[in-house]
Amino acid sequence: MTYSSPRRDAALARLKAKTSRSAAMRPHAEQLLAxxxxxxxxxxTPxxxxxALGATMTDLDGNDYIDLAMGFGSNILGHRPPEVEAALIAQxxxxxxxxxPxxxxxxxxxLLVDAVPCAEKVVFTNSGTEATMYGMRLARAYTKKEKVAVxxxxxxxxxxxxxxxxxxKSQRDAPSAKTIGLGIPASVRDETMIVLPYRDPAAFDIIRKNRDALAMVIVQPVQNTTPFIDNHDFLRGLRDVxxxxxxxxxxxEVVTGFRLAYGGAQVYYGxxxxxxxxxxxxxxxxxxxxxxxRDALMGLFAQPGSGGVFSGGTFNGNPISMTAGAATLRLLKERKDEIYPGIERRSARLASTIAEHCASNGMGxxxxxxASIQCIHFVDRPIRTFRDLHPSNRAAEEAFYIFLLDRGVLLPGFHVYFLSAAHDDAMIGRLETAFVEALDECRADGLL
Ligand SMILES: Cc1ncc(COP(=O)(O)O)c(C=O)c1O
Structure with missing residues (x-):
């Protein structure tokens, strides 16, 4: 559905006028990529x-944006931190x-074994997807049980x-599972997975009931689109059960790792x-x-053909990713007492400015x-879980992203966005102004 309102349309027209090279690229991309x-x-608009450098990205037309995508949270030090760039060039x-090898x-x-409490051994992959896939396979092999709970x-x-x-559509405290998108066998949903209610002790009874079939529970210590931080009791309860x-x-810990704290959520929550x-x-x-x-688990990984758990990949552990990662973690380790509290302080400042502006103007x-994860939801009800995020005020939301872009702030449009060490106080000041003005424009267009 496409929305229209006077200020939004004017902002979009301004954006289109200054991004003609990007627009020219789009048909080419569409022709080549599914x-x-x-x-x-x-x-x-494309x-x-x-x-990119620091917290700034520059498009094909030469326009600068404050980047709030930050490589979907990968670039915690900003783009091209000099120490990481130098290490990469040397490699x-x-x-x-x-x-x-x-x-x-x-x-x-x-660096991982040193910082991460559960890490006695490591297997590298090329993506978070592969890491969770291997975790599920390993758990099934170790426990000789087939189900995994998410x-x-x-x-x-x-x-x-x-x-x-x-x-x-299912009951909140006894949810049923559904597949996302096409092409996933119903047997995966029905025979191998269980879905649990997040931050809800009802989950513990479901685990107890399924203990004989359940190999593992996998959990994001903080979820991406509802980043509640007060999960200490929930995670401790989950460990116990x-x-x-x-x-x-x-x-x-694909998102929380080395973000909530050096080492990750397991350090933060203990x-x-x-x-x-x-x-x-x-x-x-x-x-x-x-x-x-733990070694006892990770020891099940073995060379293909030798009867252990299969793992492998042409680019796993490649020197470029390993070098960039090691240089990043070294820097985070050296400066953790300044970097983590600094990001948290600036993130809290931006969040509270926006929250106060919305509350005092009755904006839904x-x-x-x-930490550096932020989420903006255009909903006018208390949020307990992801279920409360829908329906949202899509017209305001879409206009808001346009008003931000018009002010040189690139937010990926997935609700969730990330700050970094490169978003300094001056940049947070610019973001506060841009967010407040964008929200006010939504209001002036009658959307909020
Ligand atoms: C919590 C979590 N796990 C796993 C993944 C998948 O990681 P990747 O995109 O590297 O495959 C993501 C990606 O955003 C994630 O947020």
Whole structure:
């Protein structure tokens, strides 16, 4: 559905006028790609990026934007931090893909084992998707049970098991499962997965009831689109019930890893899972994933053909991703006492400015944040879980992204966005102004 309102239409016309090179690129992209890897379709007008530095991206037409996509949260230090760039350049001068092991893999593994409580051993992948897939396979092999439980509202990537979601039409405290999109066998949904209600103790009884079939529970310590941070009791309760039932617990730390704290959510909450998946930040902006866990579990991975759990991939542990990741984690480790509190303070400042503006003007908008994760929802009701995010005020939401873009702020249009260490106080000031003005424009257009 396309919306129309006077200010929104004028802002969109201004944007189109200054992005003609990007617009010219779009038919070419459409001709070649069944789906753009990172879709421009969520933007109100095509924008193709030419270069990026710090918290700023520059498009083909030379327009600068404050980047709030930040590589979907991968670039916690901003784009091209000098130390990471220098490490990459040095590595490129040596080799960038060998298959036969090269040393950067051990540097990154050592940093992970050192920082992540559950990590005694690591297996690298190219994405978070592969890391959660291997975690599920490993849990099934170790426990000799077949089912894995996920929580409603969570996201674990794009493999078939990960695309099982809570059916929002089902009962809140006893949800049923549905597949997301076409092509996923119903048997995956019905025979291998269970969906649990997030942040709800009713989940613990479902785990108890299914203990004989359940290999593992996988949970995002903080979910992407409802980033509640007060999950201490819930995660502790989950750990206890999994121990009681002989069910493994895996944290999907693809987003929370090295974001909530150096080491991840398991450090922040003081709850240690059996397995954890990582991605995003630990690749320093290069393609990466990792599965970490206790030795007893990880020891089941074995060479293909030798009877263990299969893992492999042409580019797993490649020197470029490993180097970018190790350089990023070294920097985070050295400066963690300044970087993490700094991001949290600036993120809280932006969130509270917007929340106060919305509350004092009666705007039906909710802003949520946890560390550098932020989410803006155009809903006028209390949010308890992802189910409360729909329906939303789509007309205001779409106009809001246009008004922000018109002010040089690129928010990916998926509700969730990320700050980084490169979003300094001055930039937060610019973001506050842009957000407030964009919301006021929505109101002036009669949308809020
Ligand atoms: C929590 C979580 N797990 C897994 C994934 C999948 O990671 P990737 O996109 O690297 O496959 C994502 C991606 O955003 C994620 O947010």
């Amino acid at each position: 789906l753009e890897a990172v879709p421009t379709f969520s933007l109100p 924008i193709y990026i030419d270069r 490129v001068g040596k080799c960038w893909h060998t298959v036969i 090269s040393t950067p893999q051990y540097d990154l593994a050592e 929580f409603g509202g969570g996201y674990h990537g794009t493999h078939d098991y990960a695309l099982i979601q809570e059916d929002p 999994c121990d009681e039932c002989g069910v493994l617990l895996m944290f999907d 709850v240690t899972p059996d397995l954890a998946s990582f991605g995003k930040i630990i690749g320093g902006g290069a393609a990466v994933g990792a599965l970490c866990g 908008v909710t802003l949520m944040h946890a």
